Amino acid sequence: MSDRAPRARPLAGIGAAWLTWGGVGAAFGAASCCGLPFLLASAGLGVAWLGGIARLADPVRGVLLAGATGALAVGAGLLARQQWRRVCVPGAVCAGPVLRGLTLLGLLVGAALVYVGWAYV
Numbered sequence: 001m002s003d004r005a006p007r008a009r010p011l012a013g014i015g016a017a018w019l020t021w022g023g024v025g026a027a028f029g030a031a032s033c034c035g036l037p038f039l040l041a042s043a044g045l046g047v048a049w050l051g052g053i054a055r056l057a058d059p060v061r062g063v064l065l066a067g068a069t070g071a072l073a074v075g076a077g078l079l080a081r082q083q084w085r086r087v088c089v090p091g092a093v094c095a096g097p098v099l100r101g102l103t104l105l106g107l108l109v110g111a112a113l114v115y116v117g118w119a120y121v
Contacts, residue, residue: 023071027113035120
């Protein structure tokens with residue numbers, strides 16, 4: 001048996017946030033071609049700035065949607081694991097309520113963008 005104390009890892013558990021916000025970015029790219037401009041224009045907002053993003057994202061839209069769905073699902077799983085099993089050690093970034101709240105917000109925004117990307121083709 002080793003008598004070494006566990007190392008402090010302040011960035012432990014931040015994977016859920018990275019996956020979530022990566023999924024939001026991929027979902028935004030996938031939704032920028034069709035659904036997002038439609039919804040923003042319906043709300044009276046200008047959408048001309050989405051044209052460049054849509055042109056780049058349209059050929060790989062399916063890959064972006066699949067990647068976004070996977071990243072958001074794994075991010076949600078990691079966040080749930082952090083909450084239920086209490087895997088965050090005190091002092092780690094994931095232990096703070098701000099990061100957990102932002103990650104949850106990202107999951108909700110990402111899920112909405114994935115839905116828009118699939119529904120409005």
